[in-house]
Amino acid sequence: MCEEEEVYCPELQDTTQGKSLGKTCMKCKESSAVLLIRAGDAFCKSCFKEYFVHKFRATLGKNRVIYPGEKVLLAFSGGPSSSAMVQQVQEGMSRDAPKKLRFVPGILFIDEGTTCGMSHEERQQNMSEVQNVLQQTGFPFYIVSLEQVFSLPGSILQRGVPEQRANYKQEVDRFMVQQQAQGETGCSDILENLAKLGVNVSESSRESDKMFQSTCRHPPDTHTQKLIQLFASAKTLTAKHQLLHTLRSHLILHIARTCGYSKVMSGESCTRLSVSLLSNISLGRGAFLPLDTGFCDSRYGDVDIIRPMREYSLKEIAFYNRLFHVSSVFIPALNTKVLENSSIQQLSEVFINRLQADFPSTVSTVYRTSEKLNVSKIDANQGTCAKERCLLCLSPLDTQVGEASAFHATQISHYISQKILMKFNDPANSSGKSCCQEGKCCKGPGYGDFCQPRALQAPSFVDMLCYGCRLTVKDLQSLDALPQYVLHEAEHRSRRIEMRKEIEEFLLDKDEENLH
Amino acid sequence: MPVNCSSCEERRAVLRRPKTGHSLCKDCFFHAFEEEIHHTIVSAKLFNPGEKVGIGASGGKDSTVLAHVLKVLNERYAYGLDLILVSVDEGISGYRDDSLETVKRNQQQYELPLKIVSYQELYGWTMDQIVKQVGLKNNCTFCGVFRRQALDRGAMMLGVNKICTGHNADDIAETVLMNFLRGDIARLRRCTSITTGSEGAIPRCKPLKYAYEKEIVLYAYFKKLDYFSTECIYSPNAYRGHARAFLKDLEAIRPSSIMDIIHSGENLSVKEDVRMPVQGTCTRCGYISSQSLCKACVLLEGLNRGLPKLGIGKHHKLHHKLLSQEPLSEQEERKLKAVDF
Numbered sequence: 063m064c065e066e067e068e069v070y071c072p073e074l075q076d077t078t079q080g081k082s083l084g085k086t087c088m089k090c091k092e093s094s095a096v097l098l099i100r101a102g103d104a105f106c107k108s109c110f111k112e113y114f115v116h117k118f119r120a121t122l123g124k125n126r127v128i129y130p131g132e133k134v135l136l137a138f139s140g141g142p143s144s145s146a147m148v149q150q151v152q153e154g155m156s157r158d159a160p161k162k163l164r165f166v167p168g169i170l171f172i173d174e175g176t177t178c179g180m181s182h183e184e185r186q187q188n189m190s191e192v193q194n195v196l197q198q199t200g201f202p203f204y205i206v207s208l209e210q211v212f213s214l215p216g217s218i219l220q221r222g223v224p225e226q227r228a229n230y231k232q233e234v235d236r237f238m239v240q241q242q243a244q245g246e247t248g249c250s251d252i253l254e255n256l257a258k259l260g261v262n263v264s265e266s267s268r269e270s271d272k273m274f275q276s277t278c279r280h281p282p283d284t285h286t287q288k289l290i291q292l293f294a295s296a297k298t299l300t301a302k303h304q305l306l307h308t309l310r311s312h313l314i315l316h317i318a319r320t321c322g323y324s325k326v327m328s329g330e331s332c333t334r335l336s337v338s339l340l341s342n343i344s345l346g347r348g349a350f351l352p353l354d355t356g357f358c359d360s361r362y363g364d365v366d367i368i369r370p371m372r373e374y375s376l377k378e379i380a381f382y383n384r385l386f387h388v389s390s391v392f393i394p395a396l397n398t399k400v401l402e403n404s405s406i407q408q409l410s411e412v413f414i415n416r417l418q419a420d421f422p423s424t425v426s427t428v429y430r431t432s433e434k435l436n437v438s439k440i441d442a443n444q445g446t447c448a449k450e451r452c453l454l455c456l457s458p459l460d461t462q463v464g465e466a467s468a469f470h471a472t473q474i475s476h477y478i479s480q481k482i483l484m485k486f487n488d489p490a491n492s493s494g495k496s497c498c499q500e501g502k503c504c505k506g507p508g509y510g511d512f513c514q515p516r517a518l519q520a521p522s523f524v525d526m527l528c529y530g531c532r533l534t535v536k537d538l539q540s541l542d543a544l545p546q547y548v549l550h551e552a553e554h555r556s557r558r559i560e561m562r563k564e565i566e567e568f569l570l571d572k573d574e575e576n577l578h
Numbered sequence: 579m580p581v582n583c584s585s586c587e588e589r590r591a592v593l594r595r596p597k598t599g600h601s602l603c604k605d606c607f608f609h610a611f612e613e614e615i616h617h618t619i620v621s622a623k624l625f626n627p628g629e630k631v632g633i634g635a636s637g638g639k640d641s642t643v644l645a646h647v648l649k650v651l652n653e654r655y656a657y658g659l660d661l662i663l664v665s666v667d668e669g670i671s672g673y674r675d676d677s678l679e680t681v682k683r684n685q686q687q688y689e690l691p692l693k694i695v696s697y698q699e700l701y702g703w704t705m706d707q708i709v710k711q712v713g714l715k716n717n718c719t720f721c722g723v724f725r726r727q728a729l730d731r732g733a734m735m736l737g738v739n740k741i742c743t744g745h746n747a748d749d750i751a752e753t754v755l756m757n758f759l760r761g762d763i764a765r766l767r768r769c770t771s772i773t774t775g776s777e778g779a780i781p782r783c784k785p786l787k788y789a790y791e792k793e794i795v796l797y798a799y800f801k802k803l804d805y806f807s808t809e810c811i812y813s814p815n816a817y818r819g820h821a822r823a824f825l826k827d828l829e830a831i832r833p834s835s836i837m838d839i840i841h842s843g844e845n846l847s848v849k850e851d852v853r854m855p856v857q858g859t860c861t862r863c864g865y866i867s868s869q870s871l872c873k874a875c876v877l878l879e880g881l882n883r884g885l886p887k888l889g890i891g892k893h894h895k896l897h898h899k900l901l902s903q904e905p906l907s908e909q910e911e912r913k914l915k916a917v918d919f
Contacts, residue, residue: 344839346841349845427759428759430761435849436850463844468841472788472837474614475598480584533832
């Protein structure tokens with residue numbers, strides 16, 4: 063989504079006109095080549111286009127997750143990858159496409175200017191630039207400010223119920239019959255046709271469109287202030303990045319839900335995914351790599367995130383955009399003009415790019431490694447769906463691991479190095495210097511009450527998070543700056559947990575009841 | 579400004595823990611460091627009472643601290659272990675001979691028995707001789723493969739039940755990163771487990787798995803432990819160097835990164851349909867191997883035939899020829915000879 067920082071390679075000019083001059087295309091062996099995709103693979107312009115378009119269609123085709131007539135929201139950041147993605151969808155919808163794409167697209171742009179201190183005027187300018195680009199697509203689009211997160215409902219943090227679908231083949235057949243019936247009534251344009259199919263949804267969404275257009279492009283100042291406060295409370299750039307990612311995901315989910323989109327396309331390239339794989343490992347999110355970077359992310363239940371650009375390298379995308387005049391919008395973001403070791407995400411990016419220069423197979427190797435991973439064993443037994451999910455990222459919690467784990471070892475290190483031993487019931491600890499052995503740290507019975515109001519709140523909130531999100535929250539100065547929907551949902555969950563505790567002895571099947 | 583220890587709140591703090599950022603006094607740090615290792619040992623059930631445990635001792639900081647802490651904990655918590663130091667002499671003059679002196683001093687200080695196995699006696703080659711034939715480029719492959727086996731053979735001679743090595747948290751995190759970057763899914767899966775090698779081989783464990791390298795140095799420094807700290811005179815592993823540098827940068831940004839990466843590694847899970855190498859045994863020496871000949875035997879055969887590159891890279895197709903003692907064709911030989919310039 064955020065690839066603003068990736069500019070076209072400066073040596074592009076040389077490669078296209080210098081070395082490969084005189085070479086013929088390796089595919090058609092007729093036209094002269096204009097670019098080298100990999101060492102030795104020279105392509106002419108038309109073969110490259112064919113190759114690029116085919117890859118997009120093949121990625122969608124082999125995964126078969128988008129049903130005909132389904133509404134798909136394209137997440138557009140202005141960067142090269144998502145611009146190329148939007149262009150591919152346009153291409154696939156155009157009259158002369160051999161096999162037209164049969165879903166109903168809409169585009170979403172989220173303005174995150176506040177997070178990197180942009181002025182109101184700059185943001186307006188960016189948005190109108192984006193609007194110009196999006197208007198040309200002919201698809202419905204939404205331009206929303208990140209401030210909108212302050213009016214999200216708590217239900218955004220609850221997993222939706224996946225829609226029951228017949229198998230893909232049957233759905234396609236049904237769609238064809240439906241389409242034929244419509245075709246007889248005289249509608250030939252496929253776009254109009256599809257719009258009619260989803261007429262109920264789109265009418266209500268048009269209403270909400272207007273609402274978004276009017277309120278979200280000029281967010282109330284109080285919300286802007288809150289957002290500034292929230293980001294100021296994050297002590298590290300690493301946490302800011304994670305926070306932005308989380309809030310953005312929630313907002314995308316919200317727009318998708320309210321406007322009736324059941325799929326969201328996110329334009330991460332293979333290069334970007336390799337970087338996030340490495341940074342996610344370093345951020346303790348190893349258990350969720352397949353969710354965070356896989357083709358289809360179904361953690362929200364009712365809205366799936368798919369990543370159709372994951373087979374393209376950034377270089378291919380840059381070539382394509384240049385050769386076929388795909389315009390993208392440059393918008394500065396959190397990681398624009400920062401030092402390479404200012405955040406874990408930035409460091410990972412620099413590291414991967416540098417390694418790629420020395421070992422050209424780095425990106426593809428990392429990417430293939432990720433293909434071999436599974437959503438961790440936690441999610442494997444889908445039967446017990448009651449598995450608790452992280453309050454912020456909605457991934458199945460990875461903190462219920464055994465005693466012999468990095469998670470526990472870290473907790474123990476913290477407890478041992480501090481005097482305050484809060485409700486720590488580890489047997490290993492009792493063998494060592496326990497709380498009372500020295501007779502000093504238990505300062506009478508009042509000591510427990512002393513740290514109660516805050517201390518009791520904080521752990522229960524943290525307990526609802528996965529390992530990775532805990533690290534982010536630890537870098538926040540206070541939880542109070544978080545949007546209300548997060549705090550509300552946390553309260554809601556802890557009430558449910560308490561209720562459950564009260565009635566536990568009467569429940570027959572302990573696993574069955576869903577906690578949310 | 580002097581700070582008080584965050585644990586006892588009485589004495590002056592002398593250090594900031596790299597792992598948690600807390601300021602501690604010397605005694606509380608020793609206590610915390612030892613207790614954490616004790617917790618690792620207990621929670622992962624590394625040892626059983628009465629077992630004979632070999633400690634892989636190189637004379638470096640990790641193994642010196644490991645030997646010291648294990649001895650302390652064995653007495654404090656009555657593990658009932660019979661501890662022995664096992665050292666491998668690779669035959670690198672100016673490096674290993676000096677570090678072995680440190681191990682011998684440790685042996686006296688800790689009053690633990692010591693067994694030294696040498697490449698010379700096991701394989702008939704010292705590292706110095708190997709480097710003479712192979713050159714500086716791939717010599718770490720020989721040393722690494724031989725050391726792994728040498729330690730096992732030494733342990734077998736002593737009849738120990740388990741071997742402990744001094745791998746620390748930084749080493750594990752680095753290995754996770756490296757295996758991930760290299761796409762080595764089989765190693766990625768097993769590199770975070772605290773005990774490895776079940777059937778056939780002697781189990782190995784890493785009690786310092788969750789101990790930061792920096793804390794190990796701090797511990798050794800304040801305990802005034804005697805250790806040897808010189809890099810090997812032959813070239814270090816380049817690719818690991820990249821991962822190491824990245825990890826150091828990560829740690830500087832967020833000190834918990836090392837543990838975070840281990841957590842990630844522990845929770846990765848591999849798809850069921852990914853093909854994994856099957857573990858078997860070497861037909862020549864009986865050591866665990868996924869091929870018909872183990873890597874050490876291939877490397878050794880290469881050295882003895884004067885074809886040092888035989889074990890570098892993949893030459894599985896030649897294994898049957900090696901097994902039946904057939905000579906290689908001229909073309910094959912040419913490829914596997916050392917390159918002279």
